[in-house]
Structure formats: C-alpha cells, structure tokens
Amino acid sequence: MAIFSKTCEYAIRAVFYIAHKSASGDRAGLKDIAAGIDSPELYLAKILQDLSRKGLIRSVKGPNGGFYVDADSLARPLSDIVEAVDGQGLFHGCALGLKQCSEINPCPLHDQFKSIRGQISDLLHRTTIGGFNEELIGGLLSLKK
C-alpha cells in the first residue's frame, strides 16, 4: 500500500505541475499536464474537474484556456488537496483500522503510530502548493516516471 490513493498521487503531482506553470504566468492544458506528470489524460481530466469544482484550482475554457492556480492557492497547504481527494483518514485514522483511534481504546501500534502520523500531517500542512516551484522550474525535482 501507498500513503495516498493513485487518484491523490495524480492530484498532487498535477497541482505541483500547474503551480509551477502558474508561477511563470502560464496556464497548463490537460494534455500538457498529463504528459508532464505521466498520467492517463482522461482520468486526470476527472480529477482536475473535481479540484476545480472544489475551488482548489482554477480553469478557463476555450482556446488558450487551461488550468492555473491563483496567488492565494499557491500559499495553501498540500493537506487541502489530500483532504479533498482522500479525506481525513490519513490524519486521524487508526493504523490497524479500528473504528476510532483513541487513547482510551488504543490498538497495539497506537503510541508509536501517533507520532508518525503526526509527522505526515505536519509535512502536508507545512508544504505549500507553490513551495517547490523554484526546484521544479530548475529541474531539480521530478513529477514523472
């Protein structure tokens, strides 16, 4: 198992991709993004429609249209994307699938897992959507293969 669903992996990679294009003032078209993050184009379309409906990214139809993120959204934490796609499980769920993670009825992994889960949460809350733009533009980081 991975930390994120496949859908969420595509969503994050796409949002990073769009963000770094937006930083250069460009919009990104669907084909462009799909190629840039190595994802199935039509499935990605659905994901982006969803993020757009939820206001996490912007879109413009017609010639020269495409997807972009505004300055506000560039500063948003990555956790907003994760939560929109995968829900809150990663932030609050029990490692062993108990209905409710709690101190009162803890599973064997609770104590140690709580700390790790907290670090994942911190990472996703600290990281912003636009936070890697320089490295992405500079080609130091990768979103494909």
Place this chain on the structure above:
Amino acid sequence: MAIFSKTCEYAIRAVFYIAHKSASGDRAGLKDIAAGIDSPELYLAKILQDLSRKGLIRSVKGPNGGFYVDADSLARPLSDIVEAVDGQGLFHGCALGLKQCSEINPCPLHDQFKSIRGQISDLLHRTTIGGFNEELIGGLLSLKK
C-alpha cells in the same frame, strides 16, 4: 487512505490475536478470531489460509483444531506480515507514485518522506508478533471496534 490495506489490517489484528492466545498455550478457531478482532469471518478465513501457506502462522484441522504461532514466529517482526500481504511498497515506494523512488530523480516530497518512511519501516521491523502479548492479555490494548 490508510497505511495498510484492509486485508493487511485484518491480518495484523488476527496475528496479534492468535499470538496472545498461543502465549497462553491455546489455539484460536476462526470464529473466535473473527469475533475477537471484529472482522468478516469468511474473508478472514482466506487471509489466514494465505498466511498459513506462507508459513507465518500454523494451523491444525479437525476437532479442537485452530490457528497458532510457534515460539519462532512469536519473535518474528511484524514487517513479515505486512510484506506478505501488502508487498514492499510501504518500505520502498515513492510518496507520489513515481515508478522508482531515488535520489537521482526525487519527487518534491522525497527528502522529508524518506525519513517518515524509514520510521514506519523501523516500527514494523522492531515490533514482533508476540511483542504485545502481555498488554493484550491484560486488556490494555484493543484489536476491535
């Protein structure tokens, strides 16, 4: 998304359950285990068959039969179960789903995720199957609800 697949959650809870019964010298029957960890009985049967085939737990058929773990297996790391059920993804996979997690072609989350992934790996390698028997017998830890 959770860290483990549902199948793996059941597997871990079941193995902990069987281990703590084995510590008391008992075998655990399917119904007993399913009730003890709150899982669908017939699905759990498949999971246990699989673990049994792979030698991670033992089983005996017939009256008074059931599942148990021998002393050797009690000392095995939990990572053996996770690997048998969910594979190696959790230990080596890229957070954003790149084909190959690497230093040469890192995704934006690589550096920070590597550390977290390492902690998960450590936790699962340090924790043994029988490691929580006392707390389970004492009722301090829970495997259901």
Place this chain on the structure above:
DNA sequence: TAATAAAAGGATATTCTTGTCCTTTATTCA
C-alpha cells in the same frame, strides 16, 4: 457571427479489493 479550442459533464468499461458460498480434506473421538 461562425469556426475552433478546451474544459465540464454524463455514461460506461475495466480492474482490483473485499466479501460470501459451497465442497473437499484432514483430524479427533466415540
């Protein structure tokens, strides 16, 4: 205003995970 480009939306297909059913095999015990 007409032609074109690109995202939105609805429906459907495919694949994987999870869960159930029924028969067979092995073990115990009367």
Place this chain on the structure above:
DNA sequence: TGAATAAAGGACAAGAATATCCTTTTATTA
C-alpha cells in the same frame, strides 16, 4: 470405523477505484 469438527480450496458476488468514451458548454478569435 464412522460421525463430527474445523481448516483448505475453488468459484463466485458485490463494491470501489481506476480508466475511457462521447456529448455539451463556454470562451476565443478570425
């Protein structure tokens, strides 16, 4: 030895995640 018990195994069913297809809407620009 025969009846009862419990896991093993094979086939199937339901649901969710992933992926594709086709039509509609909106924006651009010639």
